[in-house]
Amino acid sequence: MMRAPSLRVTILTLFLVLTVPVFLSVFTYSYFTSSKLVRDDTIERIALYQADVDESIENFFREVVSKAESAAIAGSLQADFYLERSAIDYLTSVTLGTPGVLSTYVGLEADGSFLQARRMQTGQRVNDQDLPPGSVFARRWITADGTGTRIDTYAFEDAQGEPLGQLSNVTAYDPRLRMWYEVTRDGGEVTISDPDVFAALGLVGFTVAAPIYWDQELGGIAAIDLTLDSLSAYLARQSVSPASASFILDQRGNVLANSDKAAVFPDSAGALRLPHITEWPDPIVGVAYGQRPRGDENGEPFLLQYDGQDYLASLKPITTVQDKAWQVFVIAPMADFNTEIASNNRRMLMIGIGATILQIFVIWLLAQRIARPLEMLVRDVEQIRDLSPDPLPPLPTVRIREIALLSRAVGTLDTAIRSFASFVPVGLVRQLLQSEQKLEIGGNSRFLTVFFSDIEGFSEQSENLPSRELLMRVSDYLSILTGAVNDEAGTIDKFIGDGVMAFWGAPTLLEDHAKRACLAALRVQIEVKRLGQDLMDRGMDPLNVRIGIHSDAVLVGNIGSADRMSYTVLGDGVNVASRLEAMNKTYGTRICISHTVYREAGEILCTRPIGDVTIKGRRGSVTIYELLGAFEAGAEFEPDEQTLSLALRSRDAYARRAAGDLEEAQVLYRAILEDFPDDGVARAALDQLEDDLASSNRT
Known part of the structure; x- marks a missing residue:
C-alpha cells in the first residue's frame, strides 16, 4: 500500500498550486493597501490590549475581593477565630500569597481588638522607632490590658520568617474609628476604597474590606491593603508597541497605573499626590487626552498629529471594577507599525526573482509550525493511553484556532483520564485503554487479599x-x-x-x-x-x-x-x-x-x-x-528483641492451649502479662482459659 504523503508536503503542494499564479497581483494589491491594513491592525491591537487590561483588572480584583471575603467568612464560621493571636498565621498566608497585597488585617467590633500581617519596606519606621535590621514582615496585634490601656505590638521577621524582635507601645489606635471600618460597617457588604497615596511607601493603593457577622450581628471587619504596582508592571510588560504609552485613570483623570511605572508626584508643599494625566512629562499625552471624543462610551480609537508624527489613541471605560468609573488610555505612534510594513515592502521588491523560492521556504516553515504541534499531540495522546505519571510537556505557542482547541481537548482528556484513574484502579484503566474495549459489567473468581x-x-x-x-x-x-x-x-x-x-x-x-x-x-x-x-x-x-x-x-x-x-x-x-x-x-x-x-x-x-x-x-x-x-x-x-520475645512466648502459650494443657497455658499467659501488663491478647486468652477451666471442673 502506498504511503500517504506527510502533512508538510500536502500543505506545501496546496500553497504552491493556489498562490503562485496570483502572487504578483497579491503583492501589488498589498503594497497599496498596507497603510489601511496597518491602521486597522493597530486599532485591533489597541482594542485587544484594552480588553486584556480590563480582564487583568477584573482578575486582580476578583482575587483580592475573594481573599477578603474568605477572611470574613473564616471569622463568621468560627466566632472565636480572630480572638486568638494564632489567626495572624492565616492573615500572613493571605498577605504573602496574594500579589500586590501590603497587609491583611481584622478589627473586631466588641473591643476594637486588631490583628494584622503586613509587609515592611526598607527605611520604614514604626511608632518613630527603627525596624530591626533585615525586617521584611511584621505581625501586629492591639489588645487592651487589665487597666483598659491599648497595647500595640509588632513582631518582626526576616525574609525566611525568622523572628527579629518586638516593639510594643501604648496606642490610641482603634480600628472602629477608621474610614475603611466605618464605610464597610455602614454598607454591610464588601467595599473597595477610592485609590489614594500610601505616603510612607510612595505607592498608589486602596483597601478592600468585608464585614464579619456573628448571628446576624456585626462582629468585625476583615480588610486588605494593596497597591496597583502589578498593574503598572503589566502595562509596561504588555505594551501595544515599543513607543506606546498606556495609563489607568480614575473618573477625574488622575493616573492610577501607567506603563512608565511613575506612581506619584509631589505637590507644591512636598506632599505626594496622584498626578493628573494632563501633567504627564511627555506633552503628547496631555494633547491626546485633550483631543479625546467627548461622550464616547465605546472607546473608539482616534487619530491625531503632533510634532509631525501620526498617533492613534483610545480612551475606553473599564467596566469590571465595582462602582469605579476607571478608564484605560492608550497612545501609540503609527511609526511603530508603518516602519515594519515599509521595510517589508522594500524587501519584497528587492528579492524579485527569488520571491518564489522565498515563498516555498516560508510555506515550508508554516507547514512545520502546523505539523509539529499535531505530531506532539499524537505523542501526548499516546502518553495518556499509557497513563504515564509525567505531566504532558507544553506545546509551542500556536495561533491556529483548531490546533489550539485540539490541544485544549487533549489536555481535558488527560485531566479526565487522570481523574478517572483516581476512582478506578490504575491497572484497570491502563488495561482498558490499551485493549480499546468498552467498560462492561462482569467479573470472575480470584484468590486475592482483602x-x-x-x-x-x-x-x-x-x-x-x-x-x-x-x-x-x-x-x-x-x-x-x-x-x-x-x-x-x-x-x-x-x-x-x-x-x-x-x-x-x-x-x-x-x-x-x-x-x-x-x-x-x-x-x-x-x-x-x-x-x-x-x-x-x-x-x-x-x-x-x-x-x-x-x-x-x-x-x-x-x-x-x-x-x-x-x-x-x-x-x-x-x-x-x-x-x-x-x-x-x-x-x-x-x-x-x-x-x-x-x-x-x-x-x-x-x-x-x-x-x-x-x-x-x-x-x-x-x-x-x-x-x-x-x-x-x-x-x-x-x-526488635522485645517484640520477638513477645511473639515467641505467645506461640508457646498458644501451643500449650491448643494441646489441651490449659493450666500450663494459663501460667505462660500470666507470665506474659507480668512483663507486658497492657497486652490485650494475653488478657483475653487468660479470661477464656479461666472459663474453660471452670467448665472443665464443673464436668
Missing part, C-alpha cells in the same frame, strides 16, 4: 475535635494509607467514612499479594505512629489505626448497573477481612490477619497467634494472628 482499616475512636473524635482539625487528621491518615497501598501495588477499592477497603491481586495478578498487603499494613502503622507523635508533641491526642487482612477466593470485577458501576470485590472473604479489622478492638491489637494470610506469607512475617474465633455469618472458627513485623523486608519492618 484489606480493611479504620481510625480507632473516630466517633468520639468526631464529637470532640473541631471540624477543621478532624478533616486534617482524616486527610493525613488517608494520604498515608493510599501511599502505602500504592507503594505495594495494591488497589484502593473505596473510602467508607474513616474506613478504607483495598485489595491485592486484581486487576494485575500478583503472586505475593498477601505479603504485599502485610507490608502495606506495617508501613501504615509506622507512618501513623510518626503522625501520632507529632500530634502529641503539639498537645493533641494521637491517631491510632486498626487493620484487618484476609486472603480468600472472591468475586472481582465491574459490579453495578449500566449507568454506574464500580470495580470491586464481593464474597465471604470480604466480610471476614472486615470482621478481622473489628477484632482489633477486642484484643487491643493494631493489625489482625487470618490463617490464610499467615499461610501465604508467614515465612517472612513476625506474628503471634491470637486464637480461634468465630466470624459472624461463618460456620466454624478461624485462627487469627497479630502481625508484629516482617523479616528481610526492610529495616523499618524488622521486629
